[in-house]
Amino acid sequence: MHCGAPKQIRRDSTVFERISFKTYSYLSLPCDGKSRAQGPARPKGCNIKMKNSSCKITVLCAASLVAVTACNTDTSPQEGPDQGPTEEGGADTRIHSENDDLWVRSAGSGMTSVFGTLENLTDDDLEIVAAETPVAESVELHEIILDDDGQEAMQEIEGGFLIPADAALEMEPGGDHLMLMGLHHELPPGELVEFTLEFEDGSAETIEAIVKDDGGQDEPYESDDHGDQNDH
Numbered sequence: 001m002h003c004g005a006p007k008q009i010r011r012d013s014t015v016f017e018r019i020s021f022k023t024y025s026y027l028s029l030p031c032d033g034k035s036r037a038q039g040p041a042r043p044k045g046c047n048i049k050m051k052n053s054s055c056k057i058t059v060l061c062a063a064s065l066v067a068v069t070a071c072n073t074d075t076s077p078q079e080g081p082d083q084g085p086t087e088e089g090g091a092d093t094r095i096h097s098e099n100d101d102l103w104v105r106s107a108g109s110g111m112t113s114v115f116g117t118l119e120n121l122t123d124d125d126l127e128i129v130a131a132e133t134p135v136a137e138s139v140e141l142h143e144i145i146l147d148d149d150g151q152e153a154m155q156e157i158e159g160g161f162l163i164p165a166d167a168a169l170e171m172e173p174g175g176d177h178l179m180l181m182g183l184h185h186e187l188p189p190g191e192l193v194e195f196t197l198e199f200e201d202g203s204a205e206t207i208e209a210i211v212k213d214d215g216g217q218d219e220p221y222e223s224d225d226h227g228d229q230n231d232h
Helices: 004-027 053-071
Strands: 103-105 111-120 126-132 136-146 152-156 161-163 168-171 177-183 192-199 204-212
Touching: 111 161, 111 192, 111 204, 126 136, 161 168
Parallel strands: 103 204
Antiparallel strands: 103 111, 111 168, 111 177, 126 161, 126 192, 136 152, 136 177, 192 204
């Protein structure tokens, strides 16, 4: 019988166990959260049995845990700011005007005018061909012209108000403006009036204007249809 072989195998097994245990001691962390840089002592409280090949398995498990933790790191892209239009009114907003910029002349009855700035927010020309409001029977788009005698006169514009891309339409007394015809009720200063603007392409957009008292400047008239209305 060859009795020397088993002893050699046991000796090799003992050496492997020591090497494996020391490897674990350098790689693993005890339960108290402090690294253990040296010494073969087992971490207290971990209840890990270091026997033969189980030591090697423990080391592999510890390495796998590190890999899994790294993989579980949240790498999903963070939501960025909304890429949609930042203009007030939403993605479909094409015309912009602050309440203080767009205003209606206060009036008790009859008709009145709308002045202010309408800004085109798009890269395309916009043409306003009509408008309506719940506070009046109708809305007309007016311009000021010179009549045959060289006098200023107001008339309904042909076509509509053209606002070039990234530009603005300035409506002011003595120039282009909206005219509210047949007011349903008095418009005192401070009241907000809603308008729906209709464009050449058939689309529409709603805006608001504030009623102001500017001293009641009169606009010149050309049409007899306007002559029997109250001055505005």
